[in-house]
Amino acid sequence: MAIILRSMVCMSFPLTFFLMACTGGNSVPKTTPVVEVKENKVPLFNADSAYQYVAGQMAFGNRIPNTEAHARTAQWLASELRRHGAEVIVQEAPVTAYDNTVLNAQNIIGQFNPEKKDRVLLLAHWDSRPFADYDKNPANIKKPVPGANDGASGVGVLLEIARLLGKENPGKGIDIMFVDAEDYGTPSFATSQAGDNTWALGTQYWARRPHKPGYRAKYAILLDMVGARNATFLKEGFSNHYASYLVDKVWKTGQKLGYSSYFVEKKGGYINDDHYYVNTMARIPAIDIIHLDPDSETGFFPYWHTVDDTLDKIDPATLEAVGRTVTYLLYND
Numbered sequence: 001m002a003i004i005l006r007s008m009v010c011m012s013f014p015l016t017f018f019l020m021a022c023t024g025g026n027s028v029p030k031t032t033p034v035v036e037v038k039e040n041k042v043p044l045f046n047a048d049s050a051y052q053y054v055a056g057q058m059a060f061g062n063r064i065p066n067t068e069a070h071a072r073t074a075q076w077l078a079s080e081l082r083r084h085g086a087e088v089i090v091q092e093a094p095v096t097a098y099d100n101t102v103l104n105a106q107n108i109i110g111q112f113n114p115e116k117k118d119r120v121l122l123l124a125h126w127d128s129r130p131f132a133d134y135d136k137n138p139a140n141i142k143k144p145v146p147g148a149n150d151g152a153s154g155v156g157v158l159l160e161i162a163r164l165l166g167k168e169n170p171g172k173g174i175d176i177m178f179v180d181a182e183d184y185g186t187p188s189f190a191t192s193q194a195g196d197n198t199w200a201l202g203t204q205y206w207a208r209r210p211h212k213p214g215y216r217a218k219y220a221i222l223l224d225m226v227g228a229r230n231a232t233f234l235k236e237g238f239s240n241h242y243a244s245y246l247v248d249k250v251w252k253t254g255q256k257l258g259y260s261s262y263f264v265e266k267k268g269g270y271i272n273d274d275h276y277y278v279n280t281m282a283r284i285p286a287i288d289i290i291h292l293d294p295d296s297e298t299g300f301f302p303y304w305h306t307v308d309d310t311l312d313k314i315d316p317a318t319l320e321a322v323g324r325t326v327t328y329l330l331y332n333d
Contacts, residue, residue: 042327043331047319047323049163050159050323052156053080053157053160054152054153054155056076057073057156058152062128062144062146063127063147064128064130065103065105065127066103074090074108077159081108081110081176087111087114088109089108090106091107091109091211092106093105095181095201095204095205096201097181097184098184098185098186098198103184105127105201107177107179110176111175112176113169113172113173114173116173118218119173119218120173120174120220121174121278122175122220122221122326123176123178124154124155124222125178125183125203125224126155127147127151127184128145129145129147130184131143131144131187131305132145132307133187133305134188136306140306141187142189143307145309146307146310148309148310149291149304149313150183150224150304152314153223153225153227155178157223157326161176161323161326162176172330174330175217177211179200179206179274180202182201182274186198196272200273200274203277204281207277207278216284219243219246219284219285222273222278222286224290225291225304226290226291227315228315229318230315230318231315231318232262232291232293233289233290233322234264234266234292234294235264235267236268236270236273236292237269238270238271239287239288240267243285243287249333250287257328259324259325262321262322263325269292273290275287
């Protein structure tokens with residue numbers, strides 16, 4: 001899920017022009033060869049492992065709130081975080097969808113070095129969308145989205161990072177949070193639009209009721225749609241507005257590591273994604289690493305919110321670009 005604000009100059013609220021929106025087979029990386037850089041005890045991010053974590057989620061089926069597949073996926077995610085040494089909190093988050101359906105959402109938080117006050121928050125949404133409302137085939141628009149890239153890719157990268165944190169302690173507090181009910185926002189075919197805040201419901205719930213009272217983090221990084229082949233990560237608008245220093249740090253790191261064709265020196269539109277509520281409600285500086293394509297019809301990757309967002313669209317090379325960049329920061333920042 002996401003909402004694009006295409007205007008790049010208006011930052012007064014309320015927002016004035018939104019377009020509903022939110023973002024794959026193995027291939028040769030499109031990057032320049034990876035540049036060797038000196039790293040301070042950075043464990044090797046394994047792209048094949050991250051890919052298997054994406055596949056593991058897909059094996060459960062559609063991760064739609066209030067379904068058996070959703071419940072089984074939640075149990076698996078929590079158990080994987082525990083297996084890698086995290087202290088896990090499962091936050092029950094009953095939220096109300098655009099159509100007044102009560103969703104039994106769960107935010108799953110894995111805490112590494114929970115005693116540390118200096119913390120970093122990494123997050124991705126783990127649910128999948130119940131409506132393929134941007135599918136070009138009208139017969140598919142009320143079918144569920146498999147969510148390989150839009151959801152599972154970010155979680156896959158974070159599960160691999162959790163594995164690394166369990167093997168080599170970075171000595172700082174790191175929280176990995178899988179947020180729920182992100183992609184249940186008002187579909188394009190709805191007879192009435194319920195507003196922008198029908199998206200990212202799990203994050204809004206958490207921002208009002210953190211898993212620990214008074215929770216703070218130095219910054220937060222959201223991963224959304226980070227697995228498609230030839231992905232481009234533009235500097236998203238709200239990220240620049242609230243945490244430009246962090247955007248610059250992440251992009252420069254990715255470019256230094258040889259992933260300049262992924263981490264593009266270009267500004268993107270404003271996306272009303274989970275990080276927006278982390279910034280505005282939780283008051284934690286947060287950025288969004290998200291696949292943006294200004295030349296596509298939707299502004300995202302070609303299979304966004306369609307039935308074709310499937311595992312064969314995931315490219316380990318893209319997972320590696322994002323995963324290695326974030327991992328480097330965790331051990332060197």
